[in-house]
Amino acid sequence: MVMEMVMVRQATPAFYTPSDYKVDDAKKLGNFEWRKPFAEEYIETGFPKWKRLNLSQILLGKLKPYTGKFLSGNAQVLKTLDRAIEENLVKEFSNVEFRGAHPKFTLMSQAFFNAGFFSEIKGHGNVYAHYDLNANSTTIENSVVIIRSGSKAIVIREITGKGKLRVSATKFLVEKGSKLKFFNILIAPNTSLSVDSNLYIVKEGADVEVYDIILGSEKVASNHEFRLVEPEAKVKLTSAYFELAQERADLEYKLIHNAPKTFGRLKGNGVVGDEAYMVFRGNIDIPHESYGVDSEEEGYTLNLSPKARVDAIPSLNVRNNTVNARHAASIGKLDEQKLYYMMSRGLDKQMVMRLIIEGMFRPIIDAIPMKLVKRDVENGLFSRI
Amino acid sequence: MSKNMKTFEEVNYIVKSAPGFNKKLIEEISLSKREPDWMKELRLKSLEFFLKRPNPNFGVDISKLDINEIIPYLKPNAKKSASWDEVPEEIKDTFEKLGIPEAEKKVLAGVGAQYDSEVVYQNIKRQLSKLGVIFLDMETAVREYPEIVKKYFMHAVPPNDHKFAALHGAVWSGGSFVYVPENVEVPMPLQAYFMMASPGMGQFEHTLIIVDRGAKLHFIEGCSAPKYSVSNLHSGMVEIYVEEGATMRYSTIQNWSKNTYNLNTKRAIVGKDATMVWVSGSIGSAKTMLYPASILKGKGARAEHMNITYAGSGQHLDTGSKVIHLAPYTSSKVDARSISSDGGWAFYRGLLKVSKLAHHVKSSIECSALMMDNRSASDTVPIIEVMNNEADIGHEARIGRIKEEQIYYLMSRGLSEDDAKALIVRGFMAPIVKQLPLEYAIEFNRLVSMNFKSNLG
Structure with missing residues (x-):
């Protein structure tokens, strides 16, 4: 007897707001014909009523072109997305389904972006995109990165300052045998909402390392979906977060092993304090055809406050039995023995906490290849301790 | 289910309701059971909730279950008896083949046996009655112990909890009532056995257990049904109250036939320093949604959940556990194991919640799944929500095959x-x-x- 495998899935309730962007708003941003189909779908879609982020209303900022320069690097092709569209360079990904954190925000990025870049990397290439929310309170990014076969790329995206809304949708195509290191850094305390959606198509033998660093925004939704579409594709995501005050963050990482012998690791470590609320969601999906997959996820959260809340929702969906699939999660407080030991060596509590928290972040900070960015992360981190 | 068991046609029924759920049916059930008004009101209120509530938005696909085709009430022509000799031959034969009377003699302190909608046999060893232990079918308990039943009945799981809790509240029939007085240890287990013998029927038994301060009880529940081509529905409910310092162990083996939708609700409220242990084995049914829950309400309360699920061909068993820590110094341990084979689908769904006030909580959850072949499916989704920083929580899950x-x-x-x-x-x-x-x-x-x-x- 063959069973029809049907799972009942929960639908996210939606809401609409009269102040929402209209199709015509995309006109003043240029490349209207390109944006139009996304804008038309956008207006038909409601905002998600996210319980975890307490998102039941939204204040949208005025749409205007991004002020200032945000892009640098030495990739062979590196242009703002607008320019790349004008030059007809953006051809790939047109038919790839991209849901992201929620279609409303992904479509917002695709229809109303005022920032974002297109990069094609052949050989070795680096990209550094730094968005300043102080000068651009509403920053909507749409980016596309293509790493050609056998190439090596380092991409750093940094978002700093205080703004109203930051939304981004980024697609990566990582071709056969290529390597990508992506540092995604959000240091935007007091920014009302940050929604970040990232899609990675990872091909044969390609190797992707992502570092997702979150140091504030009042509400953060961070979504990274990895589609390992060819054998031997390899993905490793490490996230580090520190949420304080009444900040809320919902991190959603998905490993979709659409090919045999693919490898995945999700690792999330972080700290919450005050009245912050943190959700760590990790999904590992192994379909029937994907034999020999090795995939694990692991989350550890240090909770500093009796009023902070941490949710962990790791899920495994496995349809092939020749795999290694595992998840683990732990939530705890500052280890009193560690604290006692270090205080007995003459350090005060503040210093001990700083050392322990820094210890959690240090491996990621050390991996950042740019001194300037390293310093920003350190400052962002220490200002929170 | 043995081939030799009596079929539906061979058993005599005195009440068989028409399929479907409506106010008239509820009033008829209530009248035939000679219930007090409060119970009738509870049934009618539940029916209102049932008609208004949508189906659950998670879990198994129940789109092929036509609730209006389910026969909600079926009373066999048998008076409840305390002697197997008085149980009609064809029904006794069924339970004998399941080995119930034999087990009662050897290892049990009491047995309740339900055939379709009604309990046909209920007995408890005399020395336990003398100690004040009450073990009755639910209908008799409603009539004989109205105060105590009213205080607890559908308080752990209120009728508006979810659609199938509401359905249960409206049409419940049969089940067991157990009360163990303070500091009484029941030395041998009590057992209830449920038999769903008729095609297209719904069984909605209600089990209410109160283990008073310092008392101890082990309760065993078993169930089976012959297989028919039409769907059967089991939507029972178990409510357990474990008072201060008491210990309760509830063991179940679910072996419904593979045409059964098993949408069951089990919940325990656990008091100060009390212990609740759930041991559950799920083998049967076409589709199951079952998540035994422990609400740790008193300081120092403990819960242990041990589940084993075996999903074979054509089965989707969505099982798990819920533990809600509401008080300080409470602890819990979940060990969930599943096996999926021949295209079966085992899904572990768990919830661990630690409230703001529940400091110094310790909890560990372990899920392991064995997939026997590549036609089968295995999922785990444990949800962990921790609302303070004095909790020590660990979780681990692994899905794999035999090495x-x-x-x-x-x-x-x-x-x-x-x-x-x-x-x-x-x-x-x-x-x-x-x-x-x-x-x-x-x-x-x-x-x-x-x-x-x-x-x-």
Whole structure:
């Protein structure tokens, strides 16, 4: 007897707001014909009523072109997305389904972006995109990165300052045998909402390392979906977060092993304090055809406050039995023995906490290849301790 | 279910309701059970909730279950008896084949047996009655102990909890009522056995157990049904109140036939320093949604959940556990194991919640799943919500198959491949299966041997 495998899935309730962007708003941003189909779908879609982020209303900022320069690097092709569209360079990904954190925000990025870049990397290439929310309170990014076969790329995206809304949708195509290191850094305390959606198509033998660093925004939704579409594709995501005050963050990482012998690791470590609320969601999906997959996820959260809340929702969906699939999660407080030991060596509590928290972040900070960015992360981190 | 069991046509029924759920039916059930007004009101209120509430938005696909085709109430022509000799032959025959009267003589303190909608046999050893232990069918308890039943009935699971709780509240029939007085330890388990014998019927038994301060009880629940081509629905409910310092152990083996939708609700409220242990084995049914819950309300309360799920061909078993820590110094441990084979689908769904006030909580959750082949499916989704920083929470899950080197090793010791596989699976299940009553443990092991065509006894 063959069973029809049907799972009942929960639908996210939606809401609409009269102040929402209209199709015509995309006109003043240029490349209207390109944006139009996304804008038309956008207006038909409601905002998600996210319980975890307490998102039941939204204040949208005025749409205007991004002020200032945000892009640098030495990739062979590196242009703002607008320019790349004008030059007809953006051809790939047109038919790839991209849901992201929620279609409303992904479509917002695709229809109303005022920032974002297109990069094609052949050989070795680096990209550094730094968005300043102080000068651009509403920053909507749409980016596309293509790493050609056998190439090596380092991409750093940094978002700093205080703004109203930051939304981004980024697609990566990582071709056969290529390597990508992506540092995604959000240091935007007091920014009302940050929604970040990232899609990675990872091909044969390609190797992707992502570092997702979150140091504030009042509400953060961070979504990274990895589609390992060819054998031997390899993905490793490490996230580090520190949420304080009444900040809320919902991190959603998905490993979709659409090919045999693919490898995945999700690792999330972080700290919450005050009245912050943190959700760590990790999904590992192994379909029937994907034999020999090795995939694990692991989350550890240090909770500093009796009023902070941490949710962990790791899920495994496995349809092939020749795999290694595992998840683990732990939530705890500052280890009193560690604290006692270090205080007995003459350090005060503040210093001990700083050392322990820094210890959690240090491996990621050390991996950042740019001194300037390293310093920003350190400052962002220490200002929170 | 043995082939020799009596079929639906051979058993005489005195009430058989038409399929469907409506106010008239509820009033008729209530009247036939000579219920007090408060119970009738509860049923009618529940029906209102049921008609308004949508289906659950998670879990198994119940789109093919036509609720209006389910026969909600079926009363066999048998008076409830305390002697097997007075139970009609054809019904007694069924329970004898399940070994219930024999087990009662040897290892049980009391038995309740339900056939379709009504309890046909209920008995408890005299010395326990003398100690004040009450073990009755639910209808009699409603009439004889109205104060105590009214205080607890559908308070742990209110009728508006979810659609099938509401349905249960409207049409419940049969089930057991157990009260264990303060500091009384029931030395042997009590057992309830549920038989759903008729095609297209719904069984909605209600089990209410109160273990008073310092008391101890082990309750065993078993169930089975012959297979029919139409769907049967089981939507029972278990409510358990474990008072201060008491210990309760609830063991279940679910072996419904593969045409059954098993949408069951089980919940325990656990008081100060009390212990609740759930041991659950799910083998049967087409689709199951079952998540026994422990609400740790009193300081120092403890819960232990041990689940084993075996999903074979055509089955989707969505099982799990819920533990809600509401008080400080409470602790919980979940050990959930599943096996999916021949295209079966085992889904572990768990919730662990630690409230703001529940400081110094300790909890560990372990899920392990064995997939026997590539036609089968295995999922785990444990949700963990921790609302303070004085909690020590750990969770681990793993999905995999039997390792070839394990099989190879056993084969090098003279076992056939099938025997080796069966032995490994048994070993995987052993920590939980050995917690089940012996006859159920044997049943589980037989199932594994059959699956692997193994000759291991």
